[in-house]
Amino acid sequence: MAPADSAALRTAIVATAREMNALGINRGKSGNVSARIDTGFLITPSALPYAETEPDDIVAVDRDGAATGRRAPSSEWRFHRDIYAARPEVMAIVHTHAPFATTLACLDRGIPAFHYMIAVAGGTDIRCAPYATFGTQELSDHAVQALEGRTACLLAHHGMIAVGDSLESALALAVEVETLAETYWRALQIGEPALFDEREMREVLLRFAAYKRQSTR
Ligand SMILES: [Zn+2]
Numbered sequence: 001m002a003p004a005d006s007a008a009l010r011t012a013i014v015a016t017a018r019e020m021n022a023l024g025i026n027r028g029k030s031g032n033v034s035a036r037i038d039t040g041f042l043i044t045p046s047a048l049p050y051a052e053t054e055p056d057d058i059v060a061v062d063r064d065g066a067a068t069g070r071r072a073p074s075s076e077w078r079f080h081r082d083i084y085a086a087r088p089e090v091m092a093i094v095h096t097h098a099p100f101a102t103t104l105a106c107l108d109r110g111i112p113a114f115h116y117m118i119a120v121a122g123g124t125d126i127r128c129a130p131y132a133t134f135g136t137q138e139l140s141d142h143a144v145q146a147l148e149g150r151t152a153c154l155l156a157h158h159g160m161i162a163v164g165d166s167l168e169s170a171l172a173l174a175v176e177v178e179t180l181a182e183t184y185w186r187a188l189q190i191g192e193p194a195l196f197d198e199r200e201m202r203e204v205l206l207r208f209a210a211y212k213r214q215s216t217r
Helices: 007-022 077-086 099-105 116-121 137-146 167-190 198-215
Strands: 032-037 040-043 059-062 092-096 152-155 159-164
Touching: 007 032, 007 040, 007 092, 007 167, 032 077, 032 167, 040 077, 059 077, 077 092, 077 137, 077 159, 092 167, 099 152, 099 159, 099 167, 116 152, 116 167, 116 198, 137 152, 152 167, 159 167
Parallel strands: none
Antiparallel strands: 032 040, 032 092, 040 059, 092 159, 152 159
16 A cells, blocks of 8 residues: 655655766756655656755645645656556656666667666566657656556656656666666667577566565565
């Protein structure tokens, strides 16, 4: 069950947003962070530097998209709402304009199975959702679709989304995706990396599932 709105969760959202910039996977005021609560979700506000964001600036948005708080919610609240609606297991969402992931996304390129860690996002690739204007329902629809069977996707000419069962896991996944994007970008500078075939990726995904079961025990 999702937790209730609390000062601790608001503080954790602010810390996660600051951490994504400290880790170099986001810069400035772009990106946003949210966590599911029993009535909807809590999300970072629009247009406020993370260093100046306080727990009381975090905005509560209900399942119908009605916001409560002293600030306006991030302009991307729609895809947060729709991801939580489509994916009951998702408890937190991190959206960043990570430089390497965004570079690939600007070429409408997702990340293929060039490295076994691609399985960290739940499948054999990380898709790139088609472009749509930021803040629109169209972008949200594309994002939900690109995330099907996955825990991360790129957004064409925009950035990336990583989801998880906690703020920590969503942030950690965003770091993994950016690392994969950077490695893929580097490999492309000197050639075209060979991709795993379906059989090998099935094996990798099985091992990831076993590893996950072990680590949650
Ligand atoms: Zn964005």
